[in-house]
Amino acid sequence: MAEVVVYVDHVDGAVRKPTLELLTLARRLGEPVAVVLAAPGDGLDPAVALLAEHGATRILTVRAGEFAAHPVVARADALQAACAHVAPAAVLVPSSPEGKEIAALLAVRTGSGLLTDAVDVESGPEGPVAVQSVFAASFTTRSRVTRGIPVITVKPNAAPVEPAPAAGAVEVLEAVFSERATAVRVVSSTPREATGRPELTEAAIVVSGGRGVGGADNFALIEALADSLGAAVGASRAAVDAGWYPHSHQVGQTGKSVSPQLYIASGISGAIQHRAGMQTSKTIVAVNKDAEAPIFDLADYGVVGDLFTVLPQLTEEINNRKA
Numbered sequence: 025m026a027e028v029v030v031y032v033d034h035v036d037g038a039v040r041k042p043t044l045e046l047l048t049l050a051r052r053l054g055e056p057v058a059v060v061l062a063a064p065g066d067g068l069d070p071a072v073a074l075l076a077e078h079g080a081t082r083i084l085t086v087r088a089g090e091f092a093a094h095p096v097v098a099r100a101d102a103l104q105a106a107c108a109h110v111a112p113a114a115v116l117v118p119s120s121p122e123g124k125e126i127a128a129l130l131a132v133r134t135g136s137g138l139l140t141d142a143v144d145v146e147s148g149p150e151g152p153v154a155v156q157s158v159f160a161a162s163f164t165t166r167s168r169v170t171r172g173i174p175v176i177t178v179k180p181n182a183a184p185v186e187p188a189p190a191a192g193a194v195e196v197l198e199a200v201f202s203e204r205a206t207a208v209r210v211v212s213s214t215p216r217e218a219t220g221r222p223e224l225t226e227a228a229i230v231v232s233g234g235r236g237v238g239g240a241d242n243f244a245l246i247e248a249l250a251d252s253l254g255a256a257v258g259a260s261r262a263a264v265d266a267g268w269y270p271h272s273h274q275v276g277q278t279g280k281s282v283s284p285q286l287y288i289a290s291g292i293s294g295a296i297q298h299r300a301g302m303q304t305s306k307t308i309v310a311v312n313k314d315a316e317a318p319i320f321d322l323a324d325y326g327v328v329g330d331l332f333t334v335l336p337q338l339t340e341e342i343n344n345r346k347a
Contacts, residue, residue: 026054026113029106030080031099031126033118034060037071041226042118044185046178047079049145051188053152054113055081059106059197061099063092076192078185084109084197094205096122100129102199107134109197112173114152116145119177120225127177136172143182143283143304152176161303179304180226181283224256224273229286232258232275232302233268236291236312236331240268245335246290252342258282258302260292276301290331294319311335 028050033040043058050056058080062068064087075083084106090098103126107115117127119141131138144155146166153168154176168174224230231253233246243257250257259269261276275282277300287305292298294310294317302308303322310323311331320326327334 027057027082027110028054029103029110029112029115030056030058031103031115031117031123032058032060032071032075033120033123034062034071037062037067039071039074040118040223041185042120042178042180044074044078045180045183046116046118047075047188048183048186049178050114050116051079052145052147056190057082057084057106057110057112059083059103060085061091061102062087063089072192072194077187077189079188079190080192081190082110083192083194085194086197086199088199088201090201090205093209094201094207095210096125097129097208098201098205100126100133101201101205102197103130104133105199106197107173114174114176117175117177119179124177127175131172131175134172134175136175137169138175138177139167139169140177141281142176142178145176145178145182157304161300179281179283181228181285181306219257221250222254222256224258224275225280225282227256227282228284229253229255229288230258230275230282230284230302230305231255231288231290232260232292233263233290233331234260234292234298235262235266236293237263237268238291242332243269245331245339249288249290249335249339249342252339252346253286255286255288256282256284260295260298289319289323290335292319293317294322 030046058075086102117123139154142154146153231250258275264274276298281301283304285306288309290311308323309325310319311327315328
């Protein structure tokens with residue numbers, strides 16, 4: 025059976041959820057081969073066990089100090105070495121900003137086609153088929169690579185995380201780094217402040233607020249509902265531009281693109297700019313006092329009402345049921 029390389033996105037050995045989703049997709053195409061890139065001294069035993077539990081038949085590990093100081097190009101070098109070692113039928117990479125940059129470099133170097141931001145991956149008679157949502161999510165396309173190794177970046181929440189125990193045989197791989205790998209050096213970094221909530225682009229549930237929230241202090245209603253659901257918090261461009269919530273939480277064409285199982289839009293009109301960033305959500309719930317708001321054309325469920333009344337009641341009911 026053909027093998028499929030899966031790039032493992034991890035933080036200090038803690039595998040991130042999108043990687044486990046990629047392993048689910050990779051099993052549709054062949055046997056998953058996970059590629060773990062780490063700095064010397066990083067503890068990888070928990071990561072190896074988790075990858076094997078979720079279907080990785082082989083786990084290639086590359087250890088090098090270059091990954092810490094020269095993240096993107098060095099990772100592309102190592103992933104290229106993994107492809108030369110495996111000769112895979114496809115390469116799957118999480119569709120994060122870094123992931124897309126690594127995938128693009130790999131595609132250029134291997135003379136291969138690249139498909140980005142897939143929301144699903146299917147097995148076709150002529151090779152893997154990537155399902156994409158395009159033109160502000162107005163159309164769904166199915167595409168395949170016709171040259172080289174198909175390199176596909178996949179958006180978070182594109183597939184369920186499904187355990188499927190496999191051999192998980194560990195192999196140490198040597199990688200040769202190009203001169204460009206050390207041309208740029210990261211000299212310092214600042215850890216992102218922890219909120220206790222899921223990462224916005226990876227969250228299964230997102231609660232977003234817009235202009236209708238009315239101010240920064242009122243985002244406490246959005247946060248309370250999100251916390252009751254174990255959700256991430258998002259914001260529309262109008263709310264971000266007004267300074268009510270950080271830009272890092274903006275959902276939309278000029279912000280982040282999300283595709284959760286559940287998206288709750290509160291006080292958001294539904295402008296095309298915002299829709300482009302969340303229209304692929306599996307279930308959309310809208311809360312807006314304007315019955316003619318465009319968001320209701322997109323929503324699976326709509327509540328015409330004042331969010332200052334609806335959200336506290338919803339949060340209370342969720343908390344009561346949890347209790």
